[in-house]
Amino acid sequence: xxxxxxxxxxxxxxxxxxxxxxxxxxxxxxxxxxxxxxxxxxxxxxxxxxxxxxxxxxxxxxxxxxxxxxxxxxxxxxxxxxxxxxxxxxxxxxxxxxxxxxxxxxxxxxxxxxxxxxxxxxxxxxxxxxxxxxxxxxxxxxxxxxxxxxxxxxxxxxx
Numbered sequence: 835x836x837x838x839x840x841x842x843x844x845x846x847x848x849x850x851x852x853x854x855x856x857x858x859x860x861x862x863x864x865x866x867x868x869x870x871x872x873x874x875x876x877x878x879x880x881x882x883x884x885x886x887x888x889x890x891x892x893x894x895x896x897x898x899x900x901x902x903x904x905x906x907x908x909x910x911x912x913x914x915x916x917x918x919x920x921x922x923x924x925x926x927x928x929x930x931x932x933x934x935x936x937x938x939x940x941x942x943x944x945x946x947x948x949x950x951x952x953x954x955x956x957x958x959x960x961x962x963x964x965x966x967x968x969x970x971x972x973x974x975x976x977x978x979x980x981x982x983x984x985x986x987x988x989x990x991x992x993x
Contacts, residue, residue: 924956939991
């Protein structure tokens with residue numbers, strides 16, 4: 835074996851070793867991800883998120899539809915439609931309260947019941963303001979409906 839053959843054989847063996855090690859690491863990494871995904875499906879969620887799932891889901895949906903409604907109101911206001919002022923104000927007040935309820939519910943906080951009472955009131959106020967426009971504005975109708983659900987979920991937590 836000459837020097838060149840020796841170097842080629844050595845480099846090939848080295849590359850084969852690196853490839854085998856990388857493949858083994860990738861397999862181990864994949865097994866770790868699979869195990870983590872299975873854990874998340876069964877017990878990987880925070881206890882508060884599991885215990886308060888109804889209010890977590892209701893607050894998250896209310897925030898989503900509220901953001902859409904608020905933007906709809908702002909667009910209407912920019913176009914000169916002053917009838918959307920109350921709707922815009924109530925949805926803007928509701929959003930941070932729903933955000934607080936969502937965070938406290940996921941944490942399983944002892945403050946959740948107290949903040950949920952305030953959130954139920956903010957959602958009822960927003961629901962009433964959106965109801966005025968629900969028949970002719972889809973964003974307001976969806977916000978009104980999600981506020982109804984969130985208020986009901988918050989009232990159960992606050993009781």
